[in-house]
Amino acid sequence: MDTIYRLPIxxxxxxxAxxxxxxxxxxxxxxLKAPSSASVALAIHHAVMPKAEWLLARGIQLDWPVSGLPDIIHVDTAREFRARALARGAAEYGISLVHRLVATPHYGGHIERLIGTMMGAVHMLPGTTFSSISERGDYDPERHAxxxxxxxxxxxxxxxVGRYxxxxxxxxxxxxxAAWREALDRCRAPFRHPHDEQQFLYDFLPFEERSIRRDGVHxxxxxxxxxxxxxxxxRLDRQLxxxxxxxxxxxxxxxxxDGAHWPIRYADLRRPRITLGEHRLAQAALRQRGVRLTDEQLIFDTVEAQRELLETSASITKSARxxxxxxxxSLNAADQGAVAEVVTPGPKEEPETLSVLAVEEWS
Structure with missing residues (x-):
């Protein structure tokens, strides 16, 4: 459900992991968006970093004593697991990426079982769509979400953390x-942790290579x-x-x-914050109007107009909400220093409730 109208989205x-x-x-x-290289980056960040502050921010007083850099990450063959940023970030921290062979589901048995366990619990929540239409029957997920x-x-x-x-x-x-604590007792070498949490985020972010022009970065x-x-x-003879x-x-x-990261903001600081998804929607709208060469102002004007339209219609249509x-x-998570999820337009979807999850498979 959305947080404003408490209606299904x-x-x-x-x-x-x-x-x-x-x-x-x-x-x-x-x-709220299908898996991407950014969602993988945020999951890895959550897995590697200590979780005490994360739990405290959510009002959860339980212990989750898991952190540290893994030596190996097993993933399937989905596109988000073959992104340049993931490969480069893993190499930077000495992590081996092992991709599951095609048509060999038995290699993912551990994560598949965990998915089944989590989905069994989720299907007990009000608003579940169940695993199939036949299992759902005449149950109305939207009405109960x-x-x-x-x-x-x-x-x-x-x-x-509390049950599983x-x-x-x-x-x-x-x-x-108990198995984790027993494994720690047998482990002779201390766990590796990133020296700099912010740097760790940077190393897994998606990137493009660009020349540094006299008027900045485009x-x-x-x-x-x-x-x-x-x-x-x-002055540089290569792209950064x-x-x-x-x-x-x-x-x-x-x-x-030298490998250091420098935050660079809009050249025009009056510009509003936008997501990549909003940017892509604006470009798509401009192309539909026959506008091929767009300037920066036109993009922001289109985003602003679309935002106003969405806010007006949010109480009426699910897609707008x-x-x-x-x-x-997206913007709230960015304020908290989180890696981003990609918000991109997609095909029209059948009405769905929030309570059932589609699960990305890796271990």
Whole structure:
């Protein structure tokens, strides 16, 4: 449900990560958009970083003692797991990416079982769409839906940390929490952690390579400038990586020749914050009007007009409420320093409630 009108908008996507040895959940990410390289980055960030502050921010007084850089991450062959940013970030931290072979589902048994466990719990919530139309019968999910995505995120955390981690796992004959502690006792080498949390985020963000022009950095048809670019502007003989947060395009991060990252904001600081999804919607609208060459002002004018239209119609149509909810969640998450989810237009969808999750598979 959306947070303003408490009306159904859609079902979210859940990205789960599990430690194969102990079956403990090391992290997850809940999104209103289908999996992308950015959602993978945020799930990895959640898995690697200590979770005490994250739990405190959600009012959860439970222990989730899992953090540290993994040596290996097993993933399937989906496009988001083959992104340049993921490969480069993993290499930067000595993480091996192992892609599951096509048509070999038995290699993903551990995560598949966890998905089944989580979905079994989710299907007990009001508003579930169940696993199939036949199983759902004449049950009306929209009529019974009660949770916003923030409420569902908190519920999932309690389900994982408060219940799943403390129940005996049939394969291990002990709870995942106990298996994790036992594994720590056997581990001689200390866990690796990133030296800089912000740098870790940067290393997994999606990026484009751009030349530093005399008037700044150009990406997505927008211009960015900061005085820190002056020594490089028009003088470098190579392009630099420009990393971006798809939830908030008001600032990009230029990776300098020495590897340091520099936040670079709009050249015109009066411009409003927009998401990558809003930018793409604006470009699509302009193309439909036959506008091929667009300037920056035209893009922002179109975004603003679309925002006003969405706000006006949000109380009437589900698709409009969905876009408003995605934008609000994106910009709020960017304020908290989170990696972004991509908000992109897609084909028209059948009405869905928030309580059932589509799950991305990796371990």
């Amino acid at each position: 859609q079902r979210p996507w859940l990205t789960l 599990i430690d194969v040895a102990s079956r403990i959940v090391v992290g997850f990410y809940l999104s 009660v949770m916003t995505i923030e409420e569902l995120e908190r519920w999932l955390t309690l389900e994982i 981690h403390n129940e005996v796992h049939s394969s291990l004959q002990m709870p995942p929490n 990406i997505f048809g927008l211009r960015y400038w900061d005085d820190v670019l002056s020594p490089w502007a028009g 990586r420009v990393k971006y947060d798809p939830r908030d395009l008001s600032c990009v991060f230029v990776e300098g020749p 969905r876009q408003v909810a995605r934008r609000a969640r």
